[in-house]
Amino acid sequence: MKLPDLEAWAVFASVVEHRSFSAAAQAIGVNKATVSKAIARLEARLGQSLFHRTSRRLALTEAGKPLAEHARRLLADAHAAEEAARDGAQSPGGRIRVAAPLGFGIANVAPLLARFLAEHPRVEIDLQLSDVRIDIVAEGVDVALRIADLPDSSLRARRLGDIRTHLVAAPDYLAAYGTPSHPFELARHRLLTYSNTPGSWRFHSGSGEEASIHPHGPLAANSGEALVPSLLAGLGIARLPGFIIGPHLRSGALVELLPDWPAPAIGLHLLTPPGRLRPARVEALIAFLGEHLRDPCEGA
Structure with missing residues (x-):
């Protein structure tokens, strides 16, 4: 059985993320020709083009769009596996990108993150607060908190509690x-x-x-x-x-008003991108938030 070209898949994921061959090459520390060859190998292996290329624009083909998600998962799982091995010998470290609703994030999440950072000095957190629902995979978010009834999706979801x-x-x-x-x-x-x-x-x-x-x-x-x-x-x-x-x-x-007519509670969910492997720092934050947000706040 011929092994998959994992390097080409990783390069493909980087090109999708950075939206150009040159930017991807710079991000992963290789020259543009190496990136072009990796994409050409992958296209030849798959028997289809992954990108529409013009002098000004690079866009995924219809065939490339679903494959981009697979590439992201492969690369994320590889990073998670390496980080898990490193973190086995030391405390978790690295950056975590977190998204939360604006008001809830200020009142409930930010104070908890201060405690988490004090307990994990090697971790860095990029907190994004907005009431606009984002695509956490496309935005590179590791952990998202969402107050809503969730539709079916490929995201991993855990209900932490109810918001009144x-x-x-x-x-x-x-x-x-x-x-x-x-x-x-x-x-x-x-x-x-x-x-x-x-x-x-x-x-x-x-x-x-x-x-x-x-x-x-x-x-x-x-x-x-x-x-x-x-x-x-x-x-x-x-x-x-x-x-x-x-x-x-x-x-x-x-x-x-109307205390005898309460509105149905809304679920507070913790979301993560699909995939089974997560870095130790992300697992630590998920466990921490899961413990402290089970009963978010009185009346919430």
């Missing part, structure tokens, strides 16, 4: 517009919405009754924190997680 959301408004708003006693009454109110999770607001009563509405109102934002000033100013009602509005609930600046 609260329907809230300021006392001034309720004095002006009244307090709803049933979810269907929300259709007559000014609703502030989180645009990254479009769709219905669903509610479940203690007696088993269900209700849903399609929220609309004067403000939609792709950041939950961006809704808080309008909430506090008495401009509407919003449904937000406890890690964003918890302090305002405790101070009385916001009031929880």
